[in-house]
Amino acid sequence: MPQFFLNKRLIILLVSIIILVSLIGFSLRDRENISRPEQFVKDVIGFGQSLVSIPTQKLVVLVENIKDLQNTYTENKKLKSRLEELAKLEKEISDLKRDNEELREVLNKTDNLRDYTAIQATVISRTPDRWYEKIIINKGKKSGVKPDMAIMTSKGLIGKVISTSEMTATVELLSSENTKNRVSALIQGETEIYGLIDGYDREKKLLLMKDLPLDQEIEEGQNIITSGLGGVFPKGLDVGKVKELGLDQYGLTQIAYVEPSADFYGFEHVLVIVRPEDGQEEAE
16 A cells, blocks of 8 residues: 555656646747746746846946046046146246247347447346345356446346345346436437436336436437446446436426336346456456
């Protein structure tokens, strides 16, 4: 009896396996219509796959977008850095170009100096609270610079040396309020008219040429140069042009308002004018 039940179980198991294999084979066949259980199973599986795949795809897209944003940020940062470097480079190029032009003009001016020689120098200091009065240049006694030597840019006269050290010199500008800072000058024309550059109008930014005779006819635009009579500045240094005319406070002499040839503020390179007698003293 037990042996019969064992055989019966074995037969049922074999029959079940055969039926399962048959069903699997049947389900794997290409058919136009599938059974409802199969449809149900496939729908459940498809729905589960969609629940998993859609968030996964969105997550992948989100990760890619984050990477793109990071790359864009990095590229923008690099571009910004390059733009800043480019702006800095353009500024340096502009400064170098301006220096080259100024140096070229200074060198050309040196070639035009006939009766005196010149020492090229560079401005190294300018005190803000005395901007209108003094500058310091990088040439001093060691280079042959002495007090009372004239200082000019490629455009014209700007002042004179008032003190020196071994390596530097202090220059007083014509725009200084020092009443002792005078320049003997003349107005060029058919008749040369002599006077003194004595004072500076900061509001008009014009030099004042005083002690001009009333009977002398002076016109706007006439050139003014150093006369060489003061014993400090050699003759022929360019000062400026007559801008307008007026009278002194007593009405006894004329005053010429002079537009300077040189800019007293926007320069870096200057010439120290060495008079012939200064050169001879140095040689001795």
